[in-house]
Amino acid sequence: MLAEEFERIAAAAEREGVRMEFIHGRLGVKAVPDGDHDEIIRWLMKRCMQHRPDLWLYPERGLRIEQYRKGHAKPDGALAPEGCFAGQGEWADPDQVLMVVEVTSYDSDTDKRDREEKPVAYAQTGIPVYLLIDRNTCETLVYSEPDGDTYANLTRRAFGRTIDLPAPVGFTLHTEPLKDWVR
Template sequence: MLPEEFERIALAAGREGVRMEFVHGRIGVKAAPDGDHDEIIRWVMKQCLQQRPDLWLYPERGLRVETYRKGHAKPDGVLAPEGSFAGQGEWADADRAVMVVEVTSYDTDTDRRDRDEKPRTYAETGIPVYLLVDRDSCEVLVHSEPEDGQYVSLVRRPFGKTVALPDPVGISLDTEPFKAWVR
């Protein structure tokens, strides 16, 4: 399938409660975020803004991803310098992104999508940091140092611990509040 075909399907199927992505040549459907999911994104955004006011966390920013088989993903958040996506459409180039953030949803596809396909896709695209807030395991995973289509560094911290997000992000993220936003 060509990316243009995906865009037509995604536009036509834009029903409430789901978001579509095109990753590794496959269409994926992502559950719409719940309130706790939104609170996690709000907290990450607040921490980024306080510690790195030169960067902005863009919620649900559509990115063109992958170097092979062009794809499209809508991460829960994309951290990039302010103004990075001005003039771009729904699907923007990922070259200005310094970090993508995903928060797991309580659906059957989250394991394959967020824990397997997304790290590979974001590493292939060259995004320096992938932060996964895993509500199932109650931990954060920080993937960094993309090399040859994979992240060579992975740091796991349980909710409640502070985790260092490496450069070019360069902030410390307090994950204590995440404990209140899981089922």
Template sequence: MLPEEFERIAVAAEREDVRMEFVHGRIGVKAVPDGDHHEIVRRVTQQCVQQRPDLWLYPGRGLRVETYRKGHAKPDGVLSPKGSFAGQGEWADPDRVVMVVEVTSYDTDTDRRDRDEKPRAYAETGIPVYLLVDRDSCEVLVFGEPEDGQYVNLVRRPFGKTVVLPEPVGISLDTEPFKAWVR
């Protein structure tokens, strides 16, 4: 499928309860986040803005990912310098992105999508840091140093610990509040 075909399908199928993505040549449907999911994104946003006022965490920003298949993803958050997406359409160039954030949802595809496909797609694209807030395992995973289409560095910390997000992010993320937003 061509990216243009996906874009037409995504617009036609737009609903309030799902978001569509096109990663590794497959269309994926992502459930709309629940309130706890939003609170985690809000908390990450707050810490990013406090520690790095030169950056902004854009929620649900569509990105063109993958060098090979020209995929499209809508991460829960995209950390970039302010103004990075001015003048761009729904699917933006990721060249100024320093980190993408995903918070797992309680759906059947989250394992394949958030833990397997997206780290590969983001690494292939060269995004420096991928932060996965995993509500199933109650931990954060920080993927860094994209090299040859994969992240060569992975740091895991349980909720409650502070995790340092590597450069070019350079933020210490307090994960204690995340404990309140899991089932």
């Protein structure tokens, strides 16, 4: 499938309440975020601004995630230097992205998409940190040190515990508030 074809289909699907992604040459479907999902992104955006005012957490920033496969993803957040996406189209170069963020949805595809496919795709792209806020398991997972098709390090903590976001992000998250935004 050509990128242009995917973009046309994805735009039509989003009007119907579904977000689509194109990862590893396959279409993926993601439910539109709920209010608790939005609160988690708002909370994380505030933490990022407090600790790293030189960066911005761009919500749902379209990224080209695979150099040779024309892959596209819209992570829930992309932490990058302010202004780095200026002049880029819907699918931006991820070279300046320090961290991508995903918050799990309550849909049947979350396991495969957020826990299996995206860590591989983001590691292949060389994004230094992948933060997964898993509402199903009530855990925060930090993948770091991309090494080819995987991340060399994975740290997981239950909601309520602190978790370090390693360099180049470089701050600690206190995850107690996440308990309020799960079913």
